[in-house]
Amino acid sequence: MKFKSSWLVMLFTLMLFTLAAxxxxxxxxxxxxxxxxxxxxxxxxxxxxxxxxISIPIVADPIFNPWHPNAYVESNIVNxxxxxxxxxxxxxxxxxxxxxxxxxxxxxxxxxxxxxxxDVKWHDxxxxxxxxxxxxxNGLVLDESKGANSAANFQxxxxxxxxxxxxxxxxxxxxxxxxPAYLGFNAEIVPQHxxxxxxxxxxxxxxxxxxxxxxxxxxxxxxxxxSVELEANEEFFLGRPNLDKVTYKILADVNTHxxxxxxxxxxxFSLEDxxxxxxxxxxxxxxxxxxxxxxxxWLGVNQNDERFQDAKFRQAIMHAINRPxxxxxxxxxYATVADAAISPNLEKYYTNDVTQYDYDPEQAxxxxxxxxxxxxxxxxxxxxxxTLSFEFDVAIQGDLVTIAQLIQQDLKAVGMDVELVTxxxxxxxxxxxxxxxxxxxxxxxTYPDDPDVYAxxxxxxxxxxxxxxxxxxxxxxxxxxxxxxTTDPDERAEVYKELQAYMxxxxxxxxxxxxxxxxxxxxxxxxxxxxxYGASLHYVNEWTLxx
Amino acid sequence: MASFIAQRLxxxxxxxxxxxIITFFLINLAPGGPSSMMRxxxxxxxxxxxxxxxxxxxxxxxxxxxxxxxxxxGDLGTSLSTGQPVIERIAERFPHTLQLTIxxxxxxxxxxxxxGIIAAMRRxxxxxxxxxxxxxxxxxxxxxxxxxxxxxLFSVTLQWLPSSGVAPEGSGIWEQVxxxxxxxxxxxxxxxxxxxxxxxxxxxxxxxxxxxxxARAKGVKEMVVIYWHAMRNALIPVVxxxxxxxxxxxxxxxxxxxxxxxxxxxRLIVEAANARDYTLVMGVTIVVTLVVVLxxxxxxxxxxKIDPRVKNY
Numbered sequence: 001m002k003f004k005s006s007w008l009v010m011l012f013t014l015m016l017f018t019l020a021a022x023x024x025x026x027x028x029x030x031x032x033x034x035x036x037x038x039x040x041x042x043x044x045x046x047x048x049x050x051x052x053x054i055s056i057p058i059v060a061d062p063i064f065n066p067w068h069p070n071a072y073v074e075s076n077i078v079n080x081x082x083x084x085x086x087x088x089x090x091x092x093x094x095x096x097x098x099x100x101x102x103x104x105x106x107x108x109x110x111x112x113x114x115x116x117x118x119d120v121k122w123h124d125x126x127x128x129x130x131x132x133x134x135x136x137x138n139g140l141v142l143d144e145s146k147g148a149n150s151a152a153n154f155q156x157x158x159x160x161x162x163x164x165x166x167x168x169x170x171x172x173x174x175x176x177x178x179x180p181a182y183l184g185f186n187a188e189i190v191p192q193h194x195x196x197x198x199x200x201x202x203x204x205x206x207x208x209x210x211x212x213x214x215x216x217x218x219x220x221x222x223x224x225x226x227s228v229e230l231e232a233n234e235e236f237f238l239g240r241p242n243l244d245k246v247t248y249k250i251l252a253d254v255n256t257h258x259x260x261x262x263x264x265x266x267x268x269f270s271l272e273d274x275x276x277x278x279x280x281x282x283x284x285x286x287x288x289x290x291x292x293x294x295x296x297x298w299l300g301v302n303q304n305d306e307r308f309q310d311a312k313f314r315q316a317i318m319h320a321i322n323r324p325x326x327x328x329x330x331x332x333x334y335a336t337v338a339d340a341a342i343s344p345n346l347e348k349y350y351t352n353d354v355t356q357y358d359y360d361p362e363q364a365x366x367x368x369x370x371x372x373x374x375x376x377x378x379x380x381x382x383x384x385x386x387t388l389s390f391e392f393d394v395a396i397q398g399d400l401v402t403i404a405q406l407i408q409q410d411l412k413a414v415g416m417d418v419e420l421v422t423x424x425x426x427x428x429x430x431x432x433x434x435x436x437x438x439x440x441x442x443x444x445x446t447y448p449d450d451p452d453v454y455a456x457x458x459x460x461x462x463x464x465x466x467x468x469x470x471x472x473x474x475x476x477x478x479x480x481x482x483x484x485x486t487t488d489p490d491e492r493a494e495v496y497k498e499l500q501a502y503m504x505x506x507x508x509x510x511x512x513x514x515x516x517x518x519x520x521x522x523x524x525x526x527x528x529x530x531x532x533y534g535a536s537l538h539y540v541n542e543w544t545l546x547x
Numbered sequence: 548m549a550s551f552i553a554q555r556l557x558x559x560x561x562x563x564x565x566x567x568i569i570t571f572f573l574i575n576l577a578p579g580g581p582s583s584m585m586r587x588x589x590x591x592x593x594x595x596x597x598x599x600x601x602x603x604x605x606x607x608x609x610x611x612x613x614x615x616x617x618x619x620x621g622d623l624g625t626s627l628s629t630g631q632p633v634i635e636r637i638a639e640r641f642p643h644t645l646q647l648t649i650x651x652x653x654x655x656x657x658x659x660x661x662x663g664i665i666a667a668m669r670r671x672x673x674x675x676x677x678x679x680x681x682x683x684x685x686x687x688x689x690x691x692x693x694x695x696x697x698x699x700l701f702s703v704t705l706q707w708l709p710s711s712g713v714a715p716e717g718s719g720i721w722e723q724v725x726x727x728x729x730x731x732x733x734x735x736x737x738x739x740x741x742x743x744x745x746x747x748x749x750x751x752x753x754x755x756x757x758x759x760x761x762a763r764a765k766g767v768k769e770m771v772v773i774y775w776h777a778m779r780n781a782l783i784p785v786v787x788x789x790x791x792x793x794x795x796x797x798x799x800x801x802x803x804x805x806x807x808x809x810x811x812x813x814r815l816i817v818e819a820a821n822a823r824d825y826t827l828v829m830g831v832t833i834v835v836t837l838v839v840v841l842x843x844x845x846x847x848x849x850x851x852k853i854d855p856r857v858k859n860y
Contacts, residue, residue, distance in 0.1 A: 148593075150588075252814055
């Protein structure tokens with residue numbers, strides 16, 4: 001017995017020691033939900049509710065520099081509230097002023113002039129000026145050796161010139177109507193006085209600890225692997241934000257996001273996997289809102305493969321796939337069938353006056369027969385003694401693999417012998433995007449609220465750029481170039497409507513659906529504008545939390 | 548003893564060296580590159596610029612040589628994805644994994660020994676069957692599924708325990724326990740059943756020995772026979788498997804940390820592998836290898852001390 005008790009004491013001591021090793025040891029603090037710990041000083045009907053704290057999930061540690069080569073996805077939604085861009089996505093899908101108050105293009109479209117606000121301060125109290133804009137672009141974005149995130153979006157920009165402290169000029173290589181929209185799309189301005197002369201990508205004090213921005217919230221605490229805490233910027237140029245605090249919680253597993261939303265530990269996020277939707281809808285402390293987003297999902301067949309070069313083949317694919325079934329069963333109705341690249345939320349430019357493809361397997365077979373295929377005894381299409389067999393690559397991401405399996409079944413049903421190849425994201429990019437070593441693949445494009453899709457369709461971007469199907473077509477190039485050069489919005493809309501009609505006929509990509517984002521929100525969270533999740537974060541200063 | 552330690556030290560160095568070669572070449576053979584080069588919308592020029600900045604335009608063998616030369620001087624390089632020193636990124640996470648695994652080991656050993664002894668002493672009775680059944684269940688049920696179920700039960704439905712993360716700095720012991728309870732419980736399922744089964748069979752073997760029979764014949768109390776005479780000898784093989792369980796614990800930590808948002812090494816290596824952050828993968832692998840080698844080394848020494856029949860030197 002003596003042995004037993006001393007052994008127990010030893011174990012207990014070791015346990016206490018281990019516990020104490022990772023914490024203080026002061027008095028216990030009771031658990032509290034964000035709602036319980038809010039300050040309670042708002043609630044008048046006229047003025048927006050003041051105060052409150054919200055929590056937002058991200059899947060990995062962010063990098064506090066919007067241009068850092070590794071700053072994307074999780075970093076974007078954090079940087080959006082620390083920094084500001086010259087513009088931001090408008091509530092009416094037209095670029096809205098942010099650090100810039102107004103802008104105009106020269107007659108020839110080769111010079112854009114932006115007037116800047118003169119009342120903006122960085123989080124450290126320094127004045128924001130045109131020097132910061134010039135530094136951000138000339139020093140980081142346009143320096144090709146740096147490989148800045150999103151730099152590819154600004155290939156049309158030659159250089160940025162400071163005119164005076166509050167005016168800058170963007171000098172262009174070619175006319176580009178979409179510049180204001182792209183300046184509000186992960187293109188925030190960073191401080192020259194902090195970053196100039198430093199090794200910017202390895203400046204860990206700025207990128208990982210205490211970034212200095214002009215945005216509505218500033219970082220007060222970053223605990224790697226756990227959370228980033230931000231507090232309201234009292235000096236924010238649009239006035240102090242309504243909320244006191246925003247905490248980004250680093251939660252790698254989406255199941256944890258769902259559990260924490262149900263327990264009130266998270267206040268807002270975009271639901272990637274809709275399989276938990278019904279469970280979340282049953283929680284009365286949450287509200288679920290569908291939001292339009294400028295995005296479309298697509299299949300791409302490699303145009304360097306002769307088998308896929310006839311538009312009728314691509315049309316056969318469109319008729320073969322039961323897209324409404326995918327939308328109803330997998331996406332729970334949060335999407336609409338897509339037939340071109342301009343999503344319906346861009347109302348000024350979108351048109352449904354395009355070639356539409358119903359689910360019609362017989363029509364798909366007929367189209368294949370028109371281009372010389374015949375069905376063999378095994379139910380596979382054949383041409384010149386060769387069966388129609390090809391691989392279908394898909395990255396393991398959200399619902400994609402499940403949907404790819406349905407697409408594979410649909411294509412098999414019309415005689416296409418499709419083998420599904422699943423891989424991680426990184427492998428997919430290397431194989432399909434970098435090496436262009438694929439037959440068919442599936443992915444999506446997201447772009448700013450502007451119809452300029454030049455990067456994904458122009459023949460100059462085939463084989464090495466973002467024209468992943470390697471589609472080359474003179475008429476397509478002509479329309480894309482015309483769209484970029486046209487400055488009058490009404491004329492531009494006509495160009496893009498013509499482009500959509502052409503796309504839907506030619507099918508450089510095989511369009512699947514325009515998604516709607518599913519935003520899961522604390523029912524007490526209000527004044528989140530009716531925009532997609534990412535864009536609504538540009539208005540975080542307006543969000544309120546009912547007490 | 549000194550020659551034994553020297554021999555083991557030499558073997559350990561060789562082992563770490565081999566692990567470093569295999570890991571470096573495997574991660575570099577994986578398709579793709581650091582995530583900064585792998586954005587959907589990055590141009591070929593951007594990818595090339597980033598590869599050059601990160602020194603990835605050198606042949607793999609040259610890069611390994613450079614990495615090794617720095618590593619032997621204690622410099623594990625800079626993380627490709629954040630630019631921070633790898634040591635710094637590991638130091639942020641290591642204490643959390645250490646806390647989780649040490650507690651799990653203590654719980655597993657303590658509970659495992661007790662259950663193993665009960666199962667042995669009540670051999671072929673209901674409690675023996677129940678313990679064995681639970682051990683099999685613990686080994687067979689996927690831990691990620693069990694983790695999500697516990698999360699739904701204790702955090703969502705009952706709201707007794709926090710669903711993720713670690714206790715805020717300065718929390719009291721009780722609050723820390725609430726954060727640790729589920730992760731430790733789930734991680735225990737990878738080690739506890741093994742300890743229970745080992746202890747049971749070891750105990751059964753010991754209590755059939757002559758000296759136990761003699762002790763009973765001399766009228767020594769049953770509790771003293773079991774917990775003093777028999778258990779000491781039954782523990783010997785159990786100590787030997789603790790070394791084997793350490794890698795299993797660290798492997799299990801990957802899943803547990805992901806589900807419970809525990810900011811440890813398990814999650815770090817997953818993030819690093821997904822981002823093809825070669826230097827960080829190497830750093831984490833080397834640190835984990837050193838931990839495994841060191842614990843096995845200690846287990847061997849303890850084993851030779853508690854079992855006079857084992858002579859390592």
